[in-house]
Amino acid sequence: MLGLFKKSKLQSWQEYLILGFGLFFYLFTHLWMWFEYGMAGFGYDTGIYRHHILGYFNSPGVIPFGFSAFSNWLMLFGDSVYTIMFGWYLLISVFILLALYIVVKKYFQSALVALLAVLLFVSSIVQFEFFWWYYYRQFLTLFFILLAFLFIHYRSYLLILILLAIGIIHPLSLIPLGLSLIVYLFFADKKTRKFLFISGGTSFILLLVLNWRELLVYAQDFLHYRGLAENFAQAGYHEFTGQFIGWGDWLRYSAFYLPFGLVGLVRYFKKQKLLTIFLLVNILLILFKMVFYRRFFVFVDLALIIFVAVFLRDVWEKVRGKKHRLLIHIGIVLLVVVCLGRATIHVVNKKPLIYPAELESIKSIPDLVTDSDYIVSINSKYSPWLYGYSDKKVIAPGLFEYNQWNKEEWNKFWYTGNNEVRLEMLKEYDMSPMYIYRGGTNFNLGSEGVYINRFLLRVNL
Amino acid sequence: MSFLIIFLLGLSLVYLFEKDKFKSFEYVELVVVSFGVGLCALVVFGVVVF
Numbered sequence: 001m002l003g004l005f006k007k008s009k010l011q012s013w014q015e016y017l018i019l020g021f022g023l024f025f026y027l028f029t030h031l032w033m034w035f036e037y038g039m040a041g042f043g044y045d046t047g048i049y050r051h052h053i054l055g056y057f058n059s060p061g062v063i064p065f066g067f068s069a070f071s072n073w074l075m076l077f078g079d080s081v082y083t084i085m086f087g088w089y090l091l092i093s094v095f096i097l098l099a100l101y102i103v104v105k106k107y108f109q110s111a112l113v114a115l116l117a118v119l120l121f122v123s124s125i126v127q128f129e130f131f132w133w134y135y136y137r138q139f140l141t142l143f144f145i146l147l148a149f150l151f152i153h154y155r156s157y158l159l160i161l162i163l164l165a166i167g168i169i170h171p172l173s174l175i176p177l178g179l180s181l182i183v184y185l186f187f188a189d190k191k192t193r194k195f196l197f198i199s200g201g202t203s204f205i206l207l208l209v210l211n212w213r214e215l216l217v218y219a220q221d222f223l224h225y226r227g228l229a230e231n232f233a234q235a236g237y238h239e240f241t242g243q244f245i246g247w248g249d250w251l252r253y254s255a256f257y258l259p260f261g262l263v264g265l266v267r268y269f270k271k272q273k274l275l276t277i278f279l280l281v282n283i284l285l286i287l288f289k290m291v292f293y294r295r296f297f298v299f300v301d302l303a304l305i306i307f308v309a310v311f312l313r314d315v316w317e318k319v320r321g322k323k324h325r326l327l328i329h330i331g332i333v334l335l336v337v338v339c340l341g342r343a344t345i346h347v348v349n350k351k352p353l354i355y356p357a358e359l360e361s362i363k364s365i366p367d368l369v370t371d372s373d374y375i376v377s378i379n380s381k382y383s384p385w386l387y388g389y390s391d392k393k394v395i396a397p398g399l400f401e402y403n404q405w406n407k408e409e410w411n412k413f414w415y416t417g418n419n420e421v422r423l424e425m426l427k428e429y430d431m432s433p434m435y436i437y438r439g440g441t442n443f444n445l446g447s448e449g450v451y452i453n454r455f456l457l458r459v460n461l
Numbered sequence: 462m463s464f465l466i467i468f469l470l471g472l473s474l475v476y477l478f479e480k481d482k483f484k485s486f487e488y489v490e491l492v493v494v495s496f497g498v499g500l501c502a503l504v505v506f507g508v509v510v511f
Contacts, residue, residue, distance in 0.1 A: 056511060069507030070500070077463035091464070098493045140500075147497040156479055158498055165501035168508050210508050 010111045018115045019101060025340060026097055026122040029347045030090060030131055037352045039086065040359040043133035044243065044381075046085070047388025053081050066168040066214050067137050092143055093131055097121065099146035100302075106153050107272065108310055112317070116309035116336075123339035125253040125346050126301040129245060132350070138295060141166045141173035142302075148177060152274065155195045163203035168211050171218060172292050176285055176299055178204075180278040187273045222291065229289045238398070242294030247286075250297045256339055257308045264307030267314070272307075279303035353381050358439050361455040365390040368452050369435050374402065376426075376436040378414075378443045386437055395429065404428060419446045423461065432461040468492070471499025 033041030053071045074084050100121055105114035121127055131139065144166045151159040167174045181200055185193055208215065225231035225240075232240030251258070269276040282296040282303070290296075312332050319328045362385050365375060375392040377383040383396035395402045397410045405413065405425075413425050422445060426434055436449070436457040449457040472495040476483050486494065 066504075066508065068511055069504045072511050073503050073507055074463050077466060079463050095493055095496060098489060099497065102487075102490050102493055143497060144501060147494070147501075150494070154479075154482060156482070158475070158478055161474075161498060161501045161505060165504040168504055210505070 010115075015111050015115065019118060022115070022118040022122045023094065023097060026093070027090075029122070029128055029343060030093055032347050033132060033350060033352065034086070038356050038359070039082075040354050040356045041352050044353060044384055045134045045136065047384035047386065049134065049136045050081060050085060050388030053084055066170070066211060067140075069168055070140065089134075089136060089139070092140055096139075096143045096146065099143055099150070103146050103149045103153075104306055104309065106150060107275070107306075108313075110310075110313060113306075113309045113313045116312050117306050119336050120257060120305045120308055120339060121302070123336070123343040124301055124305060125343055126245065126250060126297060128343060128347060129253075130298045133244060135244075135295065137170040138173055138298070141170040142298065144169070145173060145177055145299075149274070152181075152192075152196070155192065157195075157199060159195075159199040160203045160206070163199065164206055164210070167203070167207040168214075171211075171215060172295065174207075175290075176278065176282045176296060179285075180274065180281045183277045183281065184274050187277070225291070227291050229291050229293055232291060240291050241289075242292035242296075244294035245297055246294060250301070254301060254304065256335065256342070258304065260311050260335075261304035261308040264309075264311030265304075268307060268310055272310075275303055275306060279307075354385055354439065358382070358455060359385060359389065361439075361453060362386055362389045362437065364453075365392060365435075365437070365456070368456065372431065372433060372435055374429075374431060374434070376434060378436055378438045379441055382437055382439050390437075392435075414443070419448055423448055423459070426459065427461050433458050434461060435459075464496075467499035467503060468496050469499070470502055471495035471497065474498050474502055 035041075039046060049067070052065050052067055053075070055065070056068045056072055071084055074088060075081075079088070097118060101114045101118050104117040105111055108114070130142075144162050148159060148162045148166070151162060163174065163177075166177065178200070181196055185196055188196065221232075225235065229241045232238075245253070254261075265276065265279070279300060282299040285296050286293045286300065312335075315328055316332055319325045362382070365386075369375065369390075369392065373393050375386055375390055375394055377386050377394055377396040377399075380397050380399065383394060383399050386392065386394045386396070387400065393402050394400050395404075397403065397405070398407070405428075409425065413422055416422065435452070436443070436445075436459065437455060438444070438457055439455050443457075445457060445459055449459050452458050472491075475486075475491075475495050475498050483491075
């Protein structure tokens with residue numbers, strides 16, 4: 001690889017070779033869990049998205065979810081639910097990588113910076129975890145955010161379309177981008193300022209007009225809890241932290257490149273104002289623990305990776321002396337190799353939330369359970385999967401609309417050794433029979449529970 | 462098939478609105494931008510239709 005950069009500029013074939021390698025590694029990490037575990041190899045929100053992909057057609061009259069504006073078209077074009085959930089998700093991930101490459105190349109006028117950004121991105125454990133958790137909406141908007149950066153660079157009014165799409169699919173992602181653009185107005189030149197006023201203003205008004213119903217739902221909760229994750233958590237909605245990595249994990253995952261990113265930021269914050277503002281706005285939102293704040297680590301990591309890439313490029317190109325140049329080049333290659341290696345170990349050692357046998361058993365519930373519309377999820381890790389795959393209304397701890405117990409009551413249900421107490425609690429739901437999905441846990445109801453299979457219990461009340 | 466529809470929609474929109482820049486896009490950039498614009502257009506239209 002060192003010999004590739006003997007000339008001052010990369011040749012096209014060298015560029016595509018490294019980009020191709022990055023893409024290959026990216027596909028390897030992104031397909032590993034699927035090869036090992038099928039759809040069970042994906043993260044927490046998988047079942048929820050399956051429910052929503054089918055939901056528009058199954059639940060008329062419900063306020064349409066912005067994501068449906070994406071998935072419904074694909075269903076109408078003839079794509080299956082599985083193709084939308086897996087094929088399209090993988091396709092979007094490839095386009096995210098390509099968009100990153102293009103944006104960085106445009107902003108820094110350097111193929112080397114773009115390639116380094118690609119290599120760091122594909123080796124980022126943060127980005128892998130983001131893909132794995134299956135936050136489809138935010139994943140889509142990550143692609144759109146990169147396009148937004150590109151159209152801002154071009155001062156193209158197609159930006160209006162991109163901002164609208166972000167606001168429809170995942171309004172949360174529009175918050176850091178929107179705030180960044182507002183702050184950037186104070187630092188941009190006159191032409192850019194005018195462009196941003198028109199694009200931003202138009203897209204904002206159109207977003208209110210087109211998506212007011214969904215935004216109203218979010219706005220009501222946002223204002224009630226003052227937009228802080230802590231307030232949501234105190235009311236029992238712990239998932240409003242964003243259910244993603246926290247500071248500890250992020251620092252651990254980015255340890256090898258964080259210092260270089262900070263140096264890159266110090267060197268380039270004046271030349272790359274928009275990227276700097278975007279990074280700092282996301283950090284502030286995390287520090288203030290805004291609702292879903294943990295999701296913003298994805299954007300922080302993205303921006304940081306770009307600053308790392310430009311710093312490494314500077315070091316690569318500007319080091320003097322043949323001996324020093326060789327050492328530095330070897331050092332940078334080693335850094336990339338270590339990051340790639342670390343990502344490989346992380347991915348290969350990762351365990352799924354549920355196992356294929358459990359998912360298959362959940363998929364069989366519509367055939368096995370014909371005398372009840374409900375199913376109880378004994379463990380919250382099964383809840384989204386039951387929601388998406390069981391075709392039943394799910395009674396789950398802390399989720400969905402059918403649960404009647406608070407945290408204390410669920411704890412009582414799980415930990416009391418007395419099955420009679422459990423049965424009395426279940427009678428509160430006023431339905432019989434009740435089906436309880438216990439999965440691989442050792443929950444049982446003694447002689448009161450009849451095993452439909454080793455994962456599913458039936459109880460007559 | 463759906464990818465093709467989205468890509469061609471995006472390509473048309475990019476050509477329509479950015480005729481000047483259209484010829485200067487690299488191939489990878491044109492594919493990414495066209496697909497992205499097509500997807501966004503579909504989403505925006507979808508929120509009206511659905």
